[in-house]
Amino acid sequence: MTYCVGIQLDSGLILASDSRTHAGVDNFACFSKMSVFERPGDRVIALLSSGNLAGTQAVIGLLKQHAARSADGSLWQAESMFDTAMLVSDAMREVDRRDGQHLTESDVGFNASFILGGQIVGEPPRLFRIYAEGNFIEAGQETPYLQTGETKYGKPIIDWVITPATPLNEAAKCALVSFDSTMRSNLSVGMPIDLLCYERDSLEVRMRRRFDVGDAYFGALGKQWSEGTRQVFRELPDLDW
Amino acid sequence: MTYCVGIQLDSGLILASDSRTHAGVDNFACFSKMSVFERPGDRVIALLSSGNLAGTQAVIGLLKQHAARSADGSLWQAESMFDTAMLVSDAMREVDRRDGQHLTESDVGFNASFILGGQIVGEPPRLFRIYAEGNFIEAGQETPYLQTGETKYGKPIIDWVITPATPLNEAAKCALVSFDSTMRSNLSVGMPIDLLCYERDSLEVRMRRRFDVGDAYFGALGKQWSEGTRQVFRELPDLDW
Numbered sequence: 174m175t176y177c178v179g180i181q182l183d184s185g186l187i188l189a190s191d192s193r194t195h196a197g198v199d200n201f202a203c204f205s206k207m208s209v210f211e212r213p214g215d216r217v218i219a220l221l222s223s224g225n226l227a228g229t230q231a232v233i234g235l236l237k238q239h240a241a242r243s244a245d246g247s248l249w250q251a252e253s254m255f256d257t258a259m260l261v262s263d264a265m266r267e268v269d270r271r272d273g274q275h276l277t278e279s280d281v282g283f284n285a286s287f288i289l290g291g292q293i294v295g296e297p298p299r300l301f302r303i304y305a306e307g308n309f310i311e312a313g314q315e316t317p318y319l320q321t322g323e324t325k326y327g328k329p330i331i332d333w334v335i336t337p338a339t340p341l342n343e344a345a346k347c348a349l350v351s352f353d354s355t356m357r358s359n360l361s362v363g364m365p366i367d368l369l370c371y372e373r374d375s376l377e378v379r380m381r382r383r384f385d386v387g388d389a390y391f392g393a394l395g396k397q398w399s400e401g402t403r404q405v406f407r408e409l410p411d412l413d414w
Numbered sequence: 415m416t417y418c419v420g421i422q423l424d425s426g427l428i429l430a431s432d433s434r435t436h437a438g439v440d441n442f443a444c445f446s447k448m449s450v451f452e453r454p455g456d457r458v459i460a461l462l463s464s465g466n467l468a469g470t471q472a473v474i475g476l477l478k479q480h481a482a483r484s485a486d487g488s489l490w491q492a493e494s495m496f497d498t499a500m501l502v503s504d505a506m507r508e509v510d511r512r513d514g515q516h517l518t519e520s521d522v523g524f525n526a527s528f529i530l531g532g533q534i535v536g537e538p539p540r541l542f543r544i545y546a547e548g549n550f551i552e553a554g555q556e557t558p559y560l561q562t563g564e565t566k567y568g569k570p571i572i573d574w575v576i577t578p579a580t581p582l583n584e585a586a587k588c589a590l591v592s593f594d595s596t597m598r599s600n601l602s603v604g605m606p607i608d609l610l611c612y613e614r615d616s617l618e619v620r621m622r623r624r625f626d627v628g629d630a631y632f633g634a635l636g637k638q639w640s641e642g643t644r645q646v647f648r649e650l651p652d653l654d655w
Contacts, residue, residue: 325566329595333640334647343647350647354570370655380655394650399574401646406575406584406591409638412631414611414621 174361175322177206177221178351179288180344181300181312183337186290186371189348190221191322191356193363207367208233210240210248210291213377218248218257218291219369223321224305225276228285231268236261254299255311258289262307269307288319291371298373323359327351341380345370346394349384353395366391415602416563418447418462419592420529421585422541422553424578427531427612430589431462432563432597434604448608449474451481451489451532454618459489459498459532460610464562465546466517469526472509477502495540496552499530503548510548529560532612539614564600568592582621586611587635590625594636607632 174195180187188207195201204226210218220236222229239247251257269283276282286305292298300312302319312319317337320328334347345368355362370380384391415436421428429448436442445467451459461477463470480488492498510524517523527546533539541553543560553560558578561569575588586609596603611621625632 325599326570328599329567329570330643332595332598333643342652343644345653346647346650354573357573358566358569370653380653382653382655390651390653397650398646401649402571402574402643403584405639405642405646406587408642409587409635410631411583412586412611412621412623414623 174359175206175223176324176327176352176355176362177223177288177321178318178327178331178348179221179290179300179302179312180318180331180335180348181290181298181337182317182339182341182344183373184341185373185375186298186300187341187344187348188219188221188288188290188369188371189352190367191352191362192365192367193361194226195361198360201361201363203363203365205367207369208237209369209378209381211378212249214294215376216291216293217371217376217378218254218289218293219371220261221288221321222285223287224285225281225283228268228272228283229287231272232261232264232285232287235264235267251293253296254289254291254293254301257291257293258301258303258309261287261289261303262309265303265305265307286321288321292373292376294376298371323355323362326358327355330354341370341372349391349394350398353391353398364388415600416447416464417565417568417593417596417600417603418464418529418562419559419568419572419589420462420531420541420543420553421559421572421576421589422531422539422578423558423580423582423585424614425582426614426616427539427541428582428585428589429460429462429529429531429610429612430593431608432593432603433606433608434602435467436602439601442602442604444604444606446608448610449478450610450619450622452619453490455535456617457490457532457534458612458617458619459495459530459534460612461502462529462562463526464528465526466522466524469509469513469524470528472513473502473505473526473528476505476508492534494537495530495532495534495542498532498534499542499544499550502528502530502544503550506544506546506548527562529562533614533617535617539612564596564603567599568596571595582611582613590632590635591639594632594639605629
């Protein structure tokens, strides 16, 4: 399993992913699921991967290779985030064409999916979720966030707190608490957490951080959050029976 | 789907259930999932039902009929909550013997399960989860709560807030917020919510309430909770990048 979340705010984007991959509880490993393509002043594109690791690595590998060669149809040429989503989708279908049949035979299937967020000069920041089939949806004002993987434990905190007007720094803390909630309940979601906080129109990565096991800030956040919520409960009016 | 939760505290028990049943999104209805057997000064036994409605009603029906007749092996005769759990299990197996084969033929299966909480004089309050197979587990100090149905959305708030030392009134509010979290995300969990707050050694039901759609307290609780958590986020230390 995996947990990835993207949040689209008036002031920018939050993107966060865990790093645990596993094939059964006796075979787990650590791989970053966040890939960033940055050309300062022009574009910042971030991809969060979910699903079978061979599939997601193949897609990211193709995208990176095209980008490194500045090939036609690379992420550097895309004129919009919508076009970028289509390029990711194309890469997914290319991998599926190559591997899909062999995976179906062994009953696994190609199941990579992505959260794509970023900004290309001339457009506002945009956020997409790309399904394993290669089709995709875009976040909007009513639903300003998208999740993949083990989404349920970490959803209520985002619903309670996030609106498009939420400041970036508050939303970043909310995303971390959403991860804390998920990791307490699902062992297949694990540290380190990669967090990217993209400031609208900055067109460069200024705030990116990795939270590893034992991170002092992350530990303190969880503790203070827990104490803060207990305090909120004490202050809520008691029930009349 | 359903959402039921039982919480075992030093000061008593919280039991809560939703009331929505459905067979597809175009066929849903409202049935209470909480059944209470009370003999003041002697015992309070509460059952929360999950699963196929015909199955859970048949089990509760049998238990009520035995109790009404004060038959041997009724809930009034049980000498402990452990014995009570076995009586519920026996009733489940009786219904399964009668209906199971016919349900298997139509690919539905007998899938009733229960949360059982209460106190019988001479024992402390106890809390069990009884699986569809009729076997069961009991809550303990490390895991003082048990859930059935759509459990994931409402779990983090309980993990953050509840310890065995949490006062009854705070735990009751926490259970309601846990329902609010779940109902925002899963349409198959719905009002009214039945809430029973059992005070240790009272051996009678003093605090039981139903929260229906539009309940003023429930609405205010959700709103104040949401505002309170935003305030907690504003007060958490900002990230260093």
